[in-house]
Amino acid sequence: MKKLLLGVSMLVAIAATNTWAANKVTDAASLNFAIDAANVDSSIKKIVFAKNAQISLNSPVIYTGSQNLTLHGNRATIDGENAGSFTLDNELLASTDDGSLVFNTTGDITIEKLNIVNSATRGLVINIPEDAQGDDIQVTLDKVNIRDSALYGLHIDDNADEFDDGNIGSAIGIELYISHSSFIRNGIGAIDFDGIRVDERGQGDIHAIIINTHIDGNGGDGLELDEAGSGNVDATMKHVTLNDNGFYNAKDLDDGFDIDEAGEGDIEVSLFKVQANRNKDEGLDFDEADAGNVKVKLHRVLVMNTLDEGIKIDEQGAGNIDVKFSNVMVMDGGDDGIQITEQGKGRIEAELKKVSATHNDKYGVKIEQWFEKDEKKSVEKAGTLKVKKLTLSGNGSGDELQLHNIFVE
Numbered sequence: 001m002k003k004l005l006l007g008v009s010m011l012v013a014i015a016a017t018n019t020w021a022a023n024k025v026t027d028a029a030s031l032n033f034a035i036d037a038a039n040v041d042s043s044i045k046k047i048v049f050a051k052n053a054q055i056s057l058n059s060p061v062i063y064t065g066s067q068n069l070t071l072h073g074n075r076a077t078i079d080g081e082n083a084g085s086f087t088l089d090n091e092l093l094a095s096t097d098d099g100s101l102v103f104n105t106t107g108d109i110t111i112e113k114l115n116i117v118n119s120a121t122r123g124l125v126i127n128i129p130e131d132a133q134g135d136d137i138q139v140t141l142d143k144v145n146i147r148d149s150a151l152y153g154l155h156i157d158d159n160a161d162e163f164d165d166g167n168i169g170s171a172i173g174i175e176l177y178i179s180h181s182s183f184i185r186n187g188i189g190a191i192d193f194d195g196i197r198v199d200e201r202g203q204g205d206i207h208a209i210i211i212n213t214h215i216d217g218n219g220g221d222g223l224e225l226d227e228a229g230s231g232n233v234d235a236t237m238k239h240v241t242l243n244d245n246g247f248y249n250a251k252d253l254d255d256g257f258d259i260d261e262a263g264e265g266d267i268e269v270s271l272f273k274v275q276a277n278r279n280k281d282e283g284l285d286f287d288e289a290d291a292g293n294v295k296v297k298l299h300r301v302l303v304m305n306t307l308d309e310g311i312k313i314d315e316q317g318a319g320n321i322d323v324k325f326s327n328v329m330v331m332d333g334g335d336d337g338i339q340i341t342e343q344g345k346g347r348i349e350a351e352l353k354k355v356s357a358t359h360n361d362k363y364g365v366k367i368e369q370w371f372e373k374d375e376k377k378s379v380e381k382a383g384t385l386k387v388k389k390l391t392l393s394g395n396g397s398g399d400e401l402q403l404h405n406i407f408v409e
C-alpha cells in the first residue's frame with residue numbers, strides 16, 4: 001500500500017477540503033493511504049482518525065511532505081509491535097531508522113488524542129533534514145500517550161549521526177509543546193533509550209514546554225534534552241511527573257530529567273509542581289558546557305529515592321549559575337541531595353527558600369564555585385547564597401552546608 005497512486009478525482013476531492021476527513025483513518029491501510037496522499041499533495045494539512053480506531057501496523061508509516069500537518073487521533077491507538085526492527089552491534093548498542101510513526105520534515109507537526117503502543121523500535125519520530133533552513137520546527141502533542149516502545153517513546157532528531165554522536169545538525173531549532181500526555185515504559189528493549197529524547201545539533205535552540213504530563217517508568221532517562229553547537233536549552237514544566245526512570249542498563253543508570261548542553265548557549269529551566277521520584281541515577285541532571293549560563297527556577301518540586309544525586313547542576317566554561325529554589329524537597333538520595341558546581345569564569349547566585357534536604361547519603365546541599373576545580377585559593381569574587389527556612393537533617397556527611405567560595409547572605 002505504500003506507494004499508492006491516487007486517481008485525479010481523488011486528489012481533487014482531497015484538495016477541496018485540505019483534510020483527509022472524508023475517508024477517516026480506520027486501519028493500517030487507510031493510515032498509509034492518508035499519509036501517502038499528504039506526501040504528494042501539500043494541500044493536505046489534516047488527517048482525521050475514526051474514533052477509538054485500533055490500528056495494527058506491519059511497517060513504519062513515514063511522512064515525507066513539507067507542509068504543516070495535523071493528526072486528529074480521536075483516541076485511536078496505533079500498535080507498532082510488528083512495524084520495523086533494530087540491530088544491535090557488538091556493544092549491544094541499537095541502531096535503526098524505524099519508528100511506528102515517522103515524520104521526515106521541517107513542517108510543523110501537531111498530534112491530538114492519539115495512542116502509540118508496543119512499538120518494536122521507536123514510537124514517534126521526527127527527523128529534521130540536515131539542510132533545513134528558516135523557522136524552527138514546532139512539534140505539538142496534546143493528549144498523546146506513547147507506551148511500551150522498545151527504544152525511544154518520542155525521538156526528535158536533528159543530529160545527522162546515526163548514534164547521535166558528533167556535532168552535525170541543521171541550522172534550525174526545535175520547539176516542543178506537550179500537554180495532557182504520557183510517556184510510559186519506553187526504552188525497554190535496548191540500553192539508553194528514553195521516554196522523550198531531543199537531539200539538537202548545529203545552530204538552533206531546544207524550547208520545551210510540558211504541562212500536565214507523566215513521563216514514568218522508562219528504561220533510559222525519562223526526558224533527555226541534548227543540545228550542542230550554538231544554541232540554548234529552555235525547558236518549562238508544570239504539573240509533570242518524572243518517576244521510576246533509568247533502570248534498563250544496570251552499568252549506566254539513567255535520570256528523571258537530563259539536559260546536556262554544549263557549545264555557545266545557556267540552559268534555562270523552570271519547573272512548577274514537578275515530581276522526580278525513584279529515578280536510578282539523578283532526579284534532575286543539568287550539564288552546561290562551554291560559553292553560557294545556567295538559570296534554574298524550581299517551585300514545589302519533590303525529588304526522592306535516587307541512587308545518585310537528587311538534583312545536580314554543573315556549569316563549565318565562561319558563564320554563571322543562577323538558581324532559585326522554593327518549596328523544594330530532596331530526600332533519600334545516594335549522594336548529595338542538591339549539588340551545584342560552577343567552574344571556569346563565572347559566579348553562583350543561589351536562593352533557597354523553604355528547601356529541605358534530608359537523609360541523603362552525602363551532603364544535603366553542596367554548592368561550589370571554582371575557577372579551577374580543587375583550587376587551594378579562590379581567585380574570583382565569592383558567589384552568594386540566600387537561605388530562608390532551610391532544613392538539613394539525617395544526611396550522611398553531616399547537616400552543614402557544604403560550600404566553596406560562596407558567601408551566605
Ligand SMILES: [Ca+2]
Pocket residue numbers: 158169170171172173200201202203204
Ligand atoms: Ca539545529
Ligand SMILES: [Ca+2]
Pocket residue numbers: 227228229230231232261262263264265266
Ligand atoms: Ca549550545
Ligand SMILES: [Ca+2]
Pocket residue numbers: 261262263264265266288289290291292293
Ligand atoms: Ca554552553
Ligand SMILES: [Ca+2]
Pocket residue numbers: 315316317318319320342343344345346347
Ligand atoms: Ca563558569
